[in-house]
Amino acid sequence: MKKTVKIILGSVRTGRAGKAIADWVMKKSEEYSNLNFELIDLKDVDLPFLDEPVPARMSNDYVHEHTKQWSKTIQEADAIIIVTPEYNSGYPPVLKNAIDFLYSEWNNMPVGLVGYGGAGGTNCLCQLIEVLNAVDMKVVDQKVTISEIWDAIDENGNVKPEKRQGDILTIFKQLENELCS
């Protein structure tokens, strides 16, 4: 049975560019038939600021229904791709909050990263990798970073090659390798 990669869209802001980037990742995934791909929009997940009384690292006996549901969503993934904007050299609060809600669910999960922003999203990815290491995820080597985001998408919904570093198909391949190793 095919393994499932869930793509987390880490921006919920009005006017976000992230939806177009996530749609592009989904479109590229049609070229890669070894894995199933699903999009998770954190706008739909709609978590509040972390409100569990006990940190997830200490217990996954969650109090809130929204936490149980989010836990189930992540447990049903075999690997993750995070699509994230960079705000002020860091990660968006809505993304970090979704990570902080869980712990054991993330452990040993392979994860690929797609960052974007005016300056490319690399600063954000550097900070995010430290967080993902803290929850014991396995970050694959290949990263995609997209700069000048306001001019990065062409009329067919593709990210222009000159605005992009890294290869999304290589991320898919590296996730598959992690899942089969």
Added chain:
Amino acid sequence: MKKTVKIILGSVRTGRAGKAIADWVMKKSEEYSNLNFELIDLKDVDLPFLDEPVPARMSNDYVHEHTKQWSKTIQEADAIIIVTPEYNSGYPPVLKNAIDFLYSEWNNMPVGLVGYGGAGGTNCLCQLIEVLNAVDMKVVDQKVTISEIWDAIDENGNVKPEKRQGDILTIFKQLENELCS
């Protein structure tokens, strides 16, 4: 007229240790009469996830009343102290979100940092300093980090010296020096 330092409590979690740490900073401030000190609890500020349509870096013509109010609160400060927990090697979303809401209000503002956590909060401060640099705040050299937070406060509400690195009075002094330079 005395300058005003606003102390931002960066945790809103049920069972947070941050309130005791912020109360200790306020108590220590009574020994330092050159400045006024006020506590800002982000629980009371109660911002939603960032919902302004235009990033603060591009415009401070805010749409939402809660943003205008938060902007006013920060404009009325001459310097800031941030009291922050460390979650998964990073900063709490509620704190980063409050920072992302504004931009020009932070520019050139002196800021002192108090971090705490099981491991001391240093990882969080490293990431937070990059964010504060991105909004052009002036981070003072002295930092206070507090480890083993569950055992760090004595029966009088003081942080035990052996659980603490750095000196809060030196932070007050360095903020005053920045304001007078």
